[in-house]
Amino acid sequence: MSLLIAGSIATDHLMTFQGRFADSLVVEQLDKISLSFLVDGLEIRRGGVAPNICFGLGMLGLRPVLVGAAGEDFADYRSWLERHGVDCGSVHISSTQHTARFVCTTDSSQAQFASFYAGAMSEARNVELAPIAARVGEPDLVLVGADDPEAMQRHTEECRQRGYPFIADPSQQLAFSQGEPIRGLIDGATYLFSNEYESHMIEQKTGWSPDEVRARVGTQVTTLGKDGVRISGRDRETLEIPAVPGVRAVEPTGVGDAFRAGFLAALHWGVDLEQAAQVGCTLAAYVVETVGTQEYTFTRAGFVDRVREAYGDAAGDAIAPHLS
Template sequence: MIHVVGHTAVDHISRVHHLPEANQSTHITDRQVFFGGGAANIAAGIAMLGEAVTLHSCVGDDFAGSDYERWMDKLGIHRQFFEVPETHTPTAFMFTDDAGSQMTFFEWGASKAFAMSDAPALPLVHMATADPDFNCRVAEKSEFVSFDPGQDVFWYTKEQLASIISNTDILFANQHEVQQMCTTLGVTREALTKEVIMAIFTMSGDGSTLYMNGSGHFIPVVPVTLSDPTGAGDSYRAGFLSAYVRGYTPLSCCRIGTVTASYVVEHAGCQTHLPTWGQMLERYRANFGTPESLPAKV
Protein backbone atom coordinates (compact mmCIF):
# COMPACT_ATOMS: atom_id res chain seq x y z
CA MET A 1 0.00 0.00 0.00
CA ILE A 2 1.28 3.44 -0.98
CA HIS A 3 0.07 6.31 1.21
CA VAL A 4 -0.14 9.81 -0.25
CA VAL A 5 -0.52 12.91 1.92
CA GLY A 6 -1.61 16.32 0.65
CA HIS A 7 -4.23 18.31 -1.17
CA THR A 8 -7.37 17.20 -2.95
CA ALA A 9 -8.55 20.14 -5.06
CA VAL A 10 -10.70 21.30 -7.91
CA ASP A 11 -8.55 22.79 -10.70
CA HIS A 12 -9.55 25.77 -12.83
CA ILE A 13 -6.98 25.67 -15.62
CA SER A 14 -6.67 28.62 -17.98
CA ARG A 15 -4.49 29.34 -21.01
CA VAL A 16 -3.07 32.81 -21.60
CA HIS A 17 -0.66 34.15 -24.19
CA HIS A 18 1.56 35.61 -21.47
CA LEU A 19 1.56 35.90 -17.68
CA PRO A 20 0.98 39.52 -16.68
CA GLU A 21 3.17 41.68 -14.48
CA ALA A 22 1.75 43.15 -11.27
CA ASN A 23 -1.08 45.66 -11.89
CA GLN A 24 -1.49 44.42 -15.47
CA SER A 25 -4.00 42.09 -17.10
CA THR A 26 -4.01 39.45 -19.81
CA HIS A 27 -6.65 37.67 -21.88
CA ILE A 28 -7.75 34.13 -21.02
CA THR A 29 -7.93 32.12 -24.23
CA ASP A 30 -9.30 28.88 -22.70
CA ARG A 31 -10.61 27.81 -19.27
CA GLN A 32 -11.63 24.37 -18.06
CA VAL A 33 -12.44 22.77 -14.68
CA PHE A 34 -10.86 19.45 -13.66
CA PHE A 35 -10.26 17.15 -10.71
CA GLY A 36 -6.90 17.94 -9.13
CA GLY A 37 -4.76 18.56 -6.07
CA GLY A 38 -1.19 17.26 -6.11
CA ALA A 39 -1.75 14.37 -3.70
CA ALA A 40 -5.04 13.37 -5.31
CA ASN A 41 -3.42 13.45 -8.77
CA ILE A 42 -0.67 11.13 -7.59
CA ALA A 43 -3.14 8.79 -5.88
CA ALA A 44 -5.29 8.65 -9.03
CA GLY A 45 -2.24 7.86 -11.17
CA ILE A 46 -1.16 5.08 -8.81
CA ALA A 47 -4.66 3.59 -8.74
CA MET A 48 -4.92 3.66 -12.55
CA LEU A 49 -1.57 1.84 -12.77
CA GLY A 50 -3.05 -0.91 -10.59
CA GLU A 51 -1.40 -0.30 -7.22
CA ALA A 52 -3.21 -0.01 -3.88
CA VAL A 53 -3.20 3.56 -2.58
CA THR A 54 -4.60 5.49 0.37
CA LEU A 55 -5.08 9.25 0.09
CA HIS A 56 -4.79 11.33 3.28
CA SER A 57 -6.39 14.69 2.59
CA CYS A 58 -8.82 17.40 3.67
CA VAL A 59 -12.14 18.13 1.95
CA GLY A 60 -15.06 20.45 2.56
CA ASP A 61 -18.72 19.60 2.93
CA ASP A 62 -19.09 20.06 -0.84
CA PHE A 63 -17.16 16.82 -1.53
CA ALA A 64 -19.63 14.16 -0.32
CA GLY A 65 -21.84 13.08 -3.20
CA SER A 66 -19.81 15.04 -5.75
CA ASP A 67 -18.57 13.85 -9.13
CA TYR A 68 -15.07 13.90 -7.67
CA GLU A 69 -16.05 11.47 -4.92
CA ARG A 70 -17.64 9.15 -7.49
CA TRP A 71 -14.47 9.31 -9.62
CA MET A 72 -12.32 8.28 -6.65
CA ASP A 73 -14.74 5.45 -5.90
CA LYS A 74 -14.42 4.26 -9.50
CA LEU A 75 -10.62 4.28 -9.29
CA GLY A 76 -10.68 2.39 -5.99
CA ILE A 77 -8.73 5.00 -4.02
CA HIS A 78 -8.80 4.32 -0.28
CA ARG A 79 -9.35 7.53 1.67
CA GLN A 80 -8.52 8.88 5.08
CA PHE A 81 -10.15 12.30 4.90
CA PHE A 82 -10.51 15.14 7.36
CA GLU A 83 -13.98 16.41 6.43
CA VAL A 84 -14.27 20.04 7.48
CA PRO A 85 -17.83 21.43 7.66
CA GLU A 86 -18.67 24.86 6.27
CA THR A 87 -15.55 24.97 4.11
CA HIS A 88 -14.74 24.49 0.44
CA THR A 89 -12.69 21.62 -0.88
CA PRO A 90 -9.43 23.37 -1.88
CA THR A 91 -9.53 25.08 -5.25
CA ALA A 92 -6.62 25.90 -7.56
CA PHE A 93 -6.63 28.57 -10.25
CA MET A 94 -3.78 27.86 -12.68
CA PHE A 95 -2.64 29.94 -15.63
CA THR A 96 -0.26 28.59 -18.30
CA ASP A 97 1.27 30.80 -20.97
CA ASP A 98 2.41 29.99 -24.49
CA ALA A 99 5.96 29.30 -23.26
CA GLY A 100 4.74 26.71 -20.72
CA SER A 101 5.38 28.92 -17.66
CA GLN A 102 2.74 28.71 -14.93
CA MET A 103 1.25 30.77 -12.15
CA THR A 104 -1.07 29.30 -9.50
CA PHE A 105 -3.47 30.82 -6.97
CA PHE A 106 -4.62 28.30 -4.37
CA GLU A 107 -7.58 28.50 -2.00
CA TRP A 108 -6.69 26.24 0.94
CA GLY A 109 -10.25 25.91 2.19
CA ALA A 110 -10.56 22.64 4.15
CA SER A 111 -6.79 22.05 3.99
CA LYS A 112 -6.36 24.49 6.86
CA ALA A 113 -7.37 21.50 9.04
CA PHE A 114 -3.97 19.87 8.39
CA ALA A 115 -2.34 22.21 10.92
CA MET A 116 -4.58 20.93 13.74
CA SER A 117 -4.70 17.26 12.75
CA ASP A 118 -2.83 14.30 14.19
CA ALA A 119 -0.11 13.06 11.84
CA PRO A 120 -0.31 9.37 10.94
CA ALA A 121 2.64 6.98 11.20
CA LEU A 122 2.84 5.24 7.82
CA PRO A 123 5.00 2.43 6.41
CA LEU A 124 5.51 4.04 2.97
CA VAL A 125 4.33 7.57 2.34
CA HIS A 126 4.65 10.17 -0.35
CA MET A 127 4.10 13.72 0.87
CA ALA A 128 2.93 16.22 -1.70
CA THR A 129 1.97 19.84 -1.06
CA ALA A 130 0.26 20.23 2.32
CA ASP A 131 0.78 22.11 5.57
CA PRO A 132 4.57 22.18 6.13
CA ASP A 133 4.36 21.41 9.84
CA PHE A 134 1.96 18.51 9.23
CA ASN A 135 4.31 17.06 6.61
CA CYS A 136 7.24 17.38 9.02
CA ARG A 137 5.31 15.44 11.64
CA VAL A 138 4.33 12.73 9.15
CA ALA A 139 7.97 12.39 8.04
CA GLU A 140 9.17 12.07 11.63
CA LYS A 141 6.72 9.25 12.39
CA SER A 142 6.82 7.24 9.15
CA GLU A 143 9.15 4.43 8.06
CA PHE A 144 9.92 5.24 4.41
CA VAL A 145 9.34 8.77 3.15
CA SER A 146 9.08 10.23 -0.33
CA PHE A 147 8.69 14.02 -0.51
CA ASP A 148 8.07 16.71 -3.08
CA PRO A 149 7.56 20.27 -1.85
CA GLY A 150 5.87 21.47 -5.03
CA GLN A 151 5.11 25.15 -5.35
CA ASP A 152 4.57 25.25 -1.56
CA VAL A 153 8.36 25.10 -1.17
CA PHE A 154 8.31 28.86 -0.52
CA TRP A 155 6.19 28.31 2.62
CA TYR A 156 8.76 26.07 4.33
CA THR A 157 11.07 27.70 6.85
CA LYS A 158 14.71 26.67 6.94
CA GLU A 159 14.03 24.63 10.09
CA GLN A 160 11.01 22.85 8.59
CA LEU A 161 12.80 22.06 5.34
CA ALA A 162 15.88 20.77 7.16
CA SER A 163 13.69 18.61 9.41
CA ILE A 164 11.67 17.04 6.63
CA ILE A 165 14.68 16.36 4.38
CA SER A 166 16.53 14.72 7.28
CA ASN A 167 13.67 12.19 7.40
CA THR A 168 13.26 11.82 3.61
CA ASP A 169 14.44 8.82 1.60
CA ILE A 170 13.34 9.97 -1.89
CA LEU A 171 13.23 13.66 -2.85
CA PHE A 172 11.36 14.89 -5.93
CA ALA A 173 11.54 18.47 -7.24
CA ASN A 174 11.63 20.50 -10.42
CA GLN A 175 14.41 22.94 -11.23
CA HIS A 176 12.63 25.92 -9.63
CA GLU A 177 11.93 24.01 -6.41
CA VAL A 178 15.53 22.77 -6.24
CA GLN A 179 16.81 26.32 -6.51
CA GLN A 180 14.49 27.51 -3.76
CA MET A 181 15.39 24.62 -1.43
CA CYS A 182 19.09 25.37 -1.89
CA THR A 183 18.46 29.05 -1.18
CA THR A 184 16.38 28.35 1.92
CA LEU A 185 18.86 25.83 3.32
CA GLY A 186 21.99 27.66 2.20
CA VAL A 187 23.41 24.57 0.47
CA THR A 188 24.53 23.61 -3.02
CA ARG A 189 22.55 21.36 -5.34
CA GLU A 190 25.18 18.65 -4.88
CA ALA A 191 24.96 18.87 -1.10
CA LEU A 192 21.17 18.62 -1.26
CA THR A 193 21.32 15.38 -3.25
CA LYS A 194 23.60 13.84 -0.63
CA GLU A 195 21.04 14.43 2.13
CA VAL A 196 18.75 11.68 0.78
CA ILE A 197 19.04 8.15 -0.59
CA MET A 198 17.64 9.24 -3.94
CA ALA A 199 16.88 12.62 -5.50
CA ILE A 200 14.92 12.98 -8.73
CA PHE A 201 15.00 16.44 -10.28
CA THR A 202 12.74 17.10 -13.26
CA MET A 203 13.37 19.76 -15.90
CA SER A 204 10.09 20.02 -17.82
CA GLY A 205 10.73 19.22 -21.47
CA ASP A 206 14.45 18.73 -20.85
CA GLY A 207 14.06 15.42 -19.03
CA SER A 208 14.99 14.47 -15.48
CA THR A 209 18.03 13.35 -13.50
CA LEU A 210 18.29 10.66 -10.84
CA TYR A 211 20.95 11.30 -8.20
CA MET A 212 22.02 8.23 -6.22
CA ASN A 213 25.28 7.02 -4.64
CA GLY A 214 27.09 10.17 -5.73
CA SER A 215 26.21 9.76 -9.41
CA GLY A 216 23.68 11.39 -11.71
CA HIS A 217 21.71 9.50 -14.36
CA PHE A 218 19.85 11.46 -17.05
CA ILE A 219 16.43 10.32 -18.30
CA PRO A 220 15.17 11.92 -21.52
CA VAL A 221 11.53 12.83 -22.03
CA VAL A 222 9.23 10.77 -24.21
CA PRO A 223 8.38 12.89 -27.26
CA VAL A 224 4.64 13.59 -27.50
CA THR A 225 2.41 16.44 -28.63
CA LEU A 226 2.07 18.74 -25.63
CA SER A 227 -1.40 19.98 -24.75
CA ASP A 228 -0.98 21.07 -21.11
CA PRO A 229 2.00 20.51 -18.78
CA THR A 230 -0.16 20.69 -15.63
CA GLY A 231 0.10 17.45 -13.68
CA ALA A 232 3.22 16.14 -15.39
CA GLY A 233 5.20 16.06 -12.15
CA ASP A 234 2.39 14.37 -10.25
CA SER A 235 2.04 11.63 -12.86
CA TYR A 236 5.83 11.15 -12.89
CA ARG A 237 5.71 10.48 -9.15
CA ALA A 238 2.75 8.12 -9.57
CA GLY A 239 4.66 6.11 -12.15
CA PHE A 240 7.88 6.08 -10.16
CA LEU A 241 6.24 4.99 -6.89
CA SER A 242 4.09 2.32 -8.58
CA ALA A 243 7.21 0.84 -10.17
CA TYR A 244 9.24 1.19 -6.98
CA VAL A 245 6.86 -0.92 -4.88
CA ARG A 246 6.90 -3.56 -7.63
CA GLY A 247 10.67 -3.89 -7.26
CA TYR A 248 12.05 -2.06 -10.31
CA THR A 249 15.43 -0.36 -10.11
CA PRO A 250 15.38 3.41 -9.46
CA LEU A 251 16.49 4.17 -13.04
CA SER A 252 13.67 2.05 -14.47
CA CYS A 253 11.28 3.74 -12.03
CA CYS A 254 12.31 7.12 -13.43
CA ARG A 255 11.72 5.92 -16.98
CA ILE A 256 8.31 4.58 -15.99
CA GLY A 257 7.56 7.94 -14.37
CA THR A 258 8.60 9.70 -17.56
CA VAL A 259 6.35 7.49 -19.68
CA THR A 260 3.41 7.96 -17.31
CA ALA A 261 3.85 11.73 -17.47
CA SER A 262 3.91 11.65 -21.26
CA TYR A 263 0.29 10.48 -21.31
CA VAL A 264 -0.96 13.19 -18.97
CA VAL A 265 0.51 16.15 -20.89
CA GLU A 266 -1.22 15.06 -24.09
CA HIS A 267 -4.57 16.28 -22.69
CA ALA A 268 -5.65 19.15 -20.47
CA GLY A 269 -6.36 18.13 -16.88
CA CYS A 270 -4.26 16.18 -14.39
CA GLN A 271 -6.50 13.10 -14.24
CA THR A 272 -8.12 13.01 -17.68
CA HIS A 273 -5.55 10.87 -19.51
CA LEU A 274 -3.96 8.56 -16.95
CA PRO A 275 -2.48 5.35 -18.41
CA THR A 276 -3.03 1.81 -17.22
CA TRP A 277 0.03 -0.32 -16.52
CA GLY A 278 -0.41 -2.05 -19.87
CA GLN A 279 -0.59 1.24 -21.78
CA MET A 280 2.48 2.49 -19.94
CA LEU A 281 4.44 -0.65 -20.84
CA GLU A 282 3.54 -0.33 -24.51
CA ARG A 283 4.95 3.18 -24.72
CA TYR A 284 7.90 2.25 -22.48
CA ARG A 285 8.96 -0.50 -24.92
CA ALA A 286 8.68 1.90 -27.86
CA ASN A 287 11.03 4.41 -26.19
CA PHE A 288 13.28 2.49 -23.77
CA GLY A 289 13.07 -1.14 -24.87
CA THR A 290 11.92 -4.05 -22.74
CA PRO A 291 11.96 -3.27 -19.00
CA GLU A 292 14.03 -5.42 -16.70
CA SER A 293 12.70 -8.77 -15.54
CA LEU A 294 11.71 -8.83 -11.91
CA PRO A 295 12.49 -11.75 -9.61
CA ALA A 296 9.54 -13.96 -8.87
CA LYS A 297 7.83 -13.24 -5.57
CA VAL A 298 8.13 -16.00 -3.01
Protein backbone atom coordinates in the same frame (compact mmCIF):
# COMPACT_ATOMS: atom_id res chain seq x y z
CA MET B 1 3.63 -2.15 -0.62
CA SER B 2 1.49 0.23 1.47
CA LEU B 3 1.62 3.81 0.18
CA LEU B 4 0.26 6.79 2.13
CA ILE B 5 0.03 9.88 -0.08
CA ALA B 6 -0.36 13.07 1.97
CA GLY B 7 -0.92 16.42 0.32
CA SER B 8 -3.40 19.00 -0.88
CA ILE B 9 -6.84 18.00 -2.12
CA ALA B 10 -8.22 20.64 -4.47
CA THR B 11 -10.32 21.54 -7.48
CA ASP B 12 -8.38 23.00 -10.44
CA HIS B 13 -9.74 25.92 -12.46
CA LEU B 14 -7.55 25.94 -15.58
CA MET B 15 -7.51 28.75 -18.16
CA THR B 16 -5.52 29.35 -21.33
CA PHE B 17 -4.09 32.64 -22.68
CA GLN B 18 -3.06 32.68 -26.32
CA GLY B 19 -0.34 35.31 -25.89
CA ARG B 20 2.79 35.36 -23.73
CA PHE B 21 2.85 36.78 -20.23
CA ALA B 22 6.41 37.95 -20.83
CA ASP B 23 5.19 40.39 -23.48
CA SER B 24 3.08 42.21 -20.88
CA LEU B 25 5.68 42.47 -18.12
CA VAL B 26 7.70 45.63 -17.56
CA VAL B 27 10.65 44.55 -15.44
CA GLU B 28 11.24 48.01 -13.98
CA GLN B 29 7.59 48.22 -12.83
CA LEU B 30 7.02 44.81 -11.29
CA ASP B 31 6.45 46.39 -7.87
CA LYS B 32 3.37 48.11 -9.38
CA ILE B 33 2.12 45.19 -11.44
CA SER B 34 -1.58 45.26 -12.37
CA LEU B 35 -2.51 43.04 -15.29
CA SER B 36 -5.54 41.31 -16.72
CA PHE B 37 -5.43 38.62 -19.41
CA LEU B 38 -8.36 37.72 -21.67
CA VAL B 39 -8.46 33.92 -21.63
CA ASP B 40 -10.00 31.64 -24.25
CA GLY B 41 -11.11 28.69 -22.16
CA LEU B 42 -12.00 27.53 -18.67
CA GLU B 43 -11.72 23.93 -17.52
CA ILE B 44 -12.83 22.94 -14.03
CA ARG B 45 -11.01 19.77 -13.07
CA ARG B 46 -10.23 17.59 -10.10
CA GLY B 47 -6.80 18.28 -8.64
CA GLY B 48 -4.53 18.60 -5.64
CA VAL B 49 -1.14 16.92 -5.53
CA ALA B 50 -2.20 13.98 -3.37
CA PRO B 51 -5.27 12.91 -5.41
CA ASN B 52 -3.33 13.44 -8.65
CA ILE B 53 -0.62 11.04 -7.49
CA CYS B 54 -3.16 8.60 -6.09
CA PHE B 55 -5.12 8.60 -9.36
CA GLY B 56 -2.00 7.71 -11.34
CA LEU B 57 -1.14 4.91 -8.92
CA GLY B 58 -4.66 3.58 -9.21
CA MET B 59 -4.46 3.66 -13.01
CA LEU B 60 -1.36 1.47 -12.75
CA GLY B 61 -3.12 -1.08 -10.53
CA LEU B 62 -2.13 -0.02 -7.01
CA ARG B 63 -4.41 1.01 -4.14
CA PRO B 64 -2.83 4.07 -2.50
CA VAL B 65 -4.21 5.68 0.66
CA LEU B 66 -5.15 9.34 0.30
CA VAL B 67 -4.23 11.48 3.33
CA GLY B 68 -5.51 15.04 3.53
CA ALA B 69 -8.44 17.32 4.31
CA ALA B 70 -11.41 18.32 2.17
CA GLY B 71 -14.82 19.96 2.54
CA GLU B 72 -18.28 18.45 2.51
CA ASP B 73 -18.29 19.15 -1.24
CA PHE B 74 -15.79 16.27 -1.61
CA ALA B 75 -18.48 13.58 -2.07
CA ASP B 76 -18.41 13.43 -5.88
CA TYR B 77 -14.62 13.65 -5.95
CA ARG B 78 -14.41 10.81 -3.41
CA SER B 79 -16.60 8.60 -5.61
CA TRP B 80 -14.42 9.33 -8.64
CA LEU B 81 -11.22 8.44 -6.81
CA GLU B 82 -12.64 5.29 -5.26
CA ARG B 83 -13.78 4.12 -8.69
CA HIS B 84 -10.15 4.48 -9.77
CA GLY B 85 -8.66 2.42 -6.97
CA VAL B 86 -7.92 5.06 -4.33
CA ASP B 87 -8.54 4.42 -0.62
CA CYS B 88 -10.27 7.60 0.67
CA GLY B 89 -11.18 6.17 4.08
CA SER B 90 -8.79 8.46 5.96
CA VAL B 91 -9.63 11.82 4.37
CA HIS B 92 -10.57 14.39 7.01
CA ILE B 93 -13.80 16.21 6.12
CA SER B 94 -14.21 19.79 7.34
CA SER B 95 -17.65 20.82 8.58
CA THR B 96 -17.00 24.53 7.93
CA GLN B 97 -14.76 25.02 4.87
CA HIS B 98 -14.83 24.18 1.17
CA THR B 99 -12.28 21.96 -0.53
CA ALA B 100 -9.22 23.93 -1.65
CA ARG B 101 -9.15 25.67 -5.04
CA PHE B 102 -6.24 25.99 -7.53
CA VAL B 103 -6.75 28.71 -10.17
CA CYS B 104 -4.17 28.70 -12.98
CA THR B 105 -3.68 30.46 -16.32
CA THR B 106 -1.22 29.04 -18.86
CA ASP B 107 0.13 31.07 -21.79
CA SER B 108 1.28 29.96 -25.25
CA SER B 109 4.82 29.30 -24.00
CA GLN B 110 3.52 27.09 -21.15
CA ALA B 111 4.35 29.75 -18.54
CA GLN B 112 1.82 29.90 -15.71
CA PHE B 113 0.29 32.31 -13.20
CA ALA B 114 -1.57 30.56 -10.39
CA SER B 115 -3.34 31.21 -7.08
CA PHE B 116 -4.29 28.73 -4.39
CA TYR B 117 -7.11 28.99 -1.82
CA ALA B 118 -6.42 26.66 1.10
CA GLY B 119 -9.93 26.23 2.52
CA ALA B 120 -10.29 22.87 4.24
CA MET B 121 -6.63 22.09 3.58
CA SER B 122 -5.78 24.09 6.71
CA GLU B 123 -7.33 21.28 8.76
CA ALA B 124 -4.88 18.69 7.44
CA ARG B 125 -2.71 19.55 10.44
CA ASN B 126 -5.26 17.63 12.55
CA VAL B 127 -4.57 14.37 10.71
CA GLU B 128 -2.42 11.77 12.49
CA LEU B 129 -0.76 8.95 10.58
CA ALA B 130 -0.78 6.28 13.29
CA PRO B 131 -4.57 5.63 13.15
CA ILE B 132 -4.29 5.32 9.38
CA ALA B 133 -1.47 2.81 9.74
CA ALA B 134 -3.59 0.89 12.26
CA ARG B 135 -6.37 0.68 9.65
CA VAL B 136 -4.36 -0.23 6.54
CA GLY B 137 -1.08 -1.59 7.92
CA GLU B 138 2.25 0.06 8.60
CA PRO B 139 3.28 2.04 5.51
CA ASP B 140 6.23 1.09 3.35
CA LEU B 141 6.44 4.73 2.21
CA VAL B 142 4.71 7.98 3.18
CA LEU B 143 4.84 10.74 0.60
CA VAL B 144 4.61 14.16 2.27
CA GLY B 145 3.58 16.50 -0.52
CA ALA B 146 2.61 20.18 -0.67
CA ASP B 147 -0.10 20.76 1.90
CA ASP B 148 -0.87 22.91 4.91
CA PRO B 149 2.66 23.75 6.18
CA GLU B 150 1.91 22.61 9.74
CA ALA B 151 0.51 19.35 8.40
CA MET B 152 3.68 18.75 6.38
CA GLN B 153 5.84 19.33 9.45
CA ARG B 154 3.64 17.10 11.61
CA HIS B 155 3.57 14.23 9.10
CA THR B 156 7.33 14.38 8.61
CA GLU B 157 8.06 14.41 12.33
CA GLU B 158 5.65 11.54 12.94
CA CYS B 159 7.37 9.51 10.23
CA ARG B 160 10.70 10.03 12.00
CA GLN B 161 9.28 9.16 15.41
CA ARG B 162 7.47 6.02 14.25
CA GLY B 163 10.12 4.86 11.79
CA TYR B 164 7.99 5.21 8.66
CA PRO B 165 10.17 5.72 5.55
CA PHE B 166 9.07 8.97 3.93
CA ILE B 167 9.36 10.92 0.70
CA ALA B 168 9.96 14.68 0.95
CA ASP B 169 8.06 16.46 -1.82
CA PRO B 170 7.55 20.08 -0.69
CA SER B 171 7.19 21.49 -4.25
CA GLN B 172 4.89 24.54 -4.25
CA GLN B 173 5.34 25.22 -0.55
CA LEU B 174 9.05 25.93 -1.01
CA ALA B 175 8.29 29.46 -2.17
CA PHE B 176 6.54 30.29 1.10
CA SER B 177 8.87 28.50 3.54
CA GLN B 178 12.12 29.52 5.16
CA GLY B 179 15.32 27.54 5.59
CA GLU B 180 14.72 25.84 8.92
CA PRO B 181 11.26 24.40 8.07
CA ILE B 182 12.57 23.18 4.70
CA ARG B 183 15.53 21.49 6.38
CA GLY B 184 13.05 19.81 8.73
CA LEU B 185 10.99 18.46 5.84
CA ILE B 186 13.97 17.02 3.98
CA ASP B 187 16.43 15.66 6.54
CA GLY B 188 16.27 11.87 6.69
CA ALA B 189 13.96 11.38 3.70
CA THR B 190 14.26 8.12 1.79
CA TYR B 191 13.53 10.07 -1.42
CA LEU B 192 13.52 13.79 -2.19
CA PHE B 193 11.40 14.88 -5.17
CA SER B 194 11.61 18.29 -6.84
CA ASN B 195 11.91 19.91 -10.23
CA GLU B 196 15.18 21.58 -11.23
CA TYR B 197 14.13 25.08 -10.19
CA GLU B 198 12.95 23.78 -6.82
CA SER B 199 16.23 21.94 -6.28
CA HIS B 200 18.09 25.26 -6.54
CA MET B 201 15.56 26.88 -4.22
CA ILE B 202 16.17 24.12 -1.68
CA GLU B 203 19.90 24.76 -1.80
CA GLN B 204 19.46 28.53 -1.54
CA LYS B 205 17.01 28.46 1.34
CA THR B 206 18.63 25.69 3.39
CA GLY B 207 22.19 26.89 2.79
CA TRP B 208 23.13 23.31 1.85
CA SER B 209 25.28 22.51 -1.16
CA PRO B 210 24.08 19.81 -3.59
CA ASP B 211 26.38 17.31 -1.85
CA GLU B 212 25.01 18.29 1.55
CA VAL B 213 21.44 17.80 0.32
CA ARG B 214 22.31 14.34 -0.98
CA ALA B 215 24.06 13.52 2.32
CA ARG B 216 20.72 13.98 4.11
CA VAL B 217 18.48 11.94 1.81
CA GLY B 218 18.66 8.46 0.39
CA THR B 219 17.91 9.35 -3.23
CA GLN B 220 17.26 12.71 -4.89
CA VAL B 221 14.91 12.66 -7.89
CA THR B 222 14.91 15.89 -9.93
CA THR B 223 12.53 16.31 -12.85
CA LEU B 224 13.89 18.34 -15.78
CA GLY B 225 10.77 19.04 -17.84
CA LYS B 226 11.22 18.15 -21.50
CA ASP B 227 14.75 16.92 -20.69
CA GLY B 228 13.56 14.07 -18.47
CA VAL B 229 14.79 13.36 -14.95
CA ARG B 230 18.00 13.15 -12.94
CA ILE B 231 18.49 10.63 -10.12
CA SER B 232 21.37 11.03 -7.68
CA GLY B 233 22.26 9.95 -4.18
CA ARG B 234 24.94 9.49 -1.58
CA ASP B 235 26.19 6.14 -2.78
CA ARG B 236 25.03 5.89 -6.36
CA GLU B 237 26.08 7.03 -9.79
CA THR B 238 23.97 9.87 -11.16
CA LEU B 239 21.44 8.77 -13.78
CA GLU B 240 19.84 10.97 -16.42
CA ILE B 241 16.77 9.52 -18.09
CA PRO B 242 15.30 11.31 -21.13
CA ALA B 243 11.64 12.24 -21.43
CA VAL B 244 9.33 10.33 -23.75
CA PRO B 245 9.97 11.61 -27.30
CA GLY B 246 7.30 12.94 -29.62
CA VAL B 247 5.02 14.33 -26.91
CA ARG B 248 2.53 16.97 -28.08
CA ALA B 249 2.22 19.22 -25.02
CA VAL B 250 -1.26 20.59 -24.36
CA GLU B 251 -1.33 21.57 -20.66
CA PRO B 252 1.43 20.98 -18.08
CA THR B 253 -0.54 21.02 -14.82
CA GLY B 254 -0.13 17.76 -12.93
CA VAL B 255 2.75 16.41 -15.00
CA GLY B 256 5.07 16.21 -11.98
CA ASP B 257 2.40 14.42 -9.96
CA ALA B 258 1.99 11.83 -12.71
CA PHE B 259 5.74 11.27 -12.81
CA ARG B 260 5.73 10.58 -9.08
CA ALA B 261 2.86 8.13 -9.45
CA GLY B 262 4.61 6.18 -12.19
CA PHE B 263 7.91 6.19 -10.33
CA LEU B 264 6.32 4.92 -7.10
CA ALA B 265 4.29 2.27 -8.89
CA ALA B 266 7.46 0.96 -10.51
CA LEU B 267 9.25 0.89 -7.15
CA HIS B 268 6.39 -1.26 -5.90
CA TRP B 269 6.95 -3.61 -8.82
CA GLY B 270 10.60 -3.96 -7.82
CA VAL B 271 12.24 -2.62 -10.98
CA ASP B 272 15.44 -0.55 -10.81
CA LEU B 273 15.53 3.25 -10.50
CA GLU B 274 16.19 3.85 -14.19
CA GLN B 275 13.17 1.80 -15.19
CA ALA B 276 11.10 3.47 -12.47
CA ALA B 277 11.96 6.86 -13.96
CA GLN B 278 11.00 5.61 -17.42
CA VAL B 279 7.59 4.55 -16.12
CA GLY B 280 7.23 7.95 -14.44
CA CYS B 281 8.12 9.81 -17.63
CA THR B 282 5.67 7.70 -19.64
CA LEU B 283 2.78 8.42 -17.29
CA ALA B 284 3.74 12.11 -17.32
CA ALA B 285 3.51 12.13 -21.13
CA TYR B 286 -0.15 11.11 -20.95
CA VAL B 287 -0.92 14.03 -18.63
CA VAL B 288 0.87 16.75 -20.61
CA GLU B 289 -1.08 15.65 -23.70
CA THR B 290 -4.39 16.19 -21.86
CA VAL B 291 -6.18 19.15 -20.26
CA GLY B 292 -6.72 18.29 -16.61
CA THR B 293 -4.68 16.25 -14.18
CA GLN B 294 -6.92 13.16 -14.05
CA GLU B 295 -8.49 13.08 -17.50
CA TYR B 296 -6.02 10.80 -19.25
CA THR B 297 -6.77 7.20 -20.14
CA PHE B 298 -4.79 4.27 -21.49
CA THR B 299 -4.93 0.52 -21.72
CA ARG B 300 -2.28 -1.32 -19.77
CA ALA B 301 -1.07 -3.01 -22.97
CA GLY B 302 -0.90 0.39 -24.64
CA PHE B 303 1.13 1.76 -21.74
CA VAL B 304 3.66 -1.06 -22.07
CA ASP B 305 3.89 -0.43 -25.81
CA ARG B 306 4.61 3.24 -25.21
CA VAL B 307 7.40 2.37 -22.78
CA ARG B 308 8.86 0.03 -25.41
CA GLU B 309 8.71 2.72 -28.09
CA ALA B 310 10.39 5.29 -25.86
CA TYR B 311 12.95 3.19 -23.98
CA GLY B 312 13.32 -0.15 -25.76
CA ASP B 313 12.15 -3.72 -25.37
CA ALA B 314 14.07 -4.38 -22.16
CA ALA B 315 12.22 -1.55 -20.42
CA GLY B 316 8.88 -2.82 -21.68
CA ASP B 317 9.70 -6.40 -20.68
CA ALA B 318 10.55 -5.27 -17.13
CA ILE B 319 7.12 -3.80 -16.47
CA ALA B 320 4.88 -5.91 -18.71
CA PRO B 321 4.26 -8.66 -16.09
CA HIS B 322 2.97 -6.04 -13.66
CA LEU B 323 0.45 -4.60 -16.12
CA SER B 324 -0.82 -7.81 -17.69
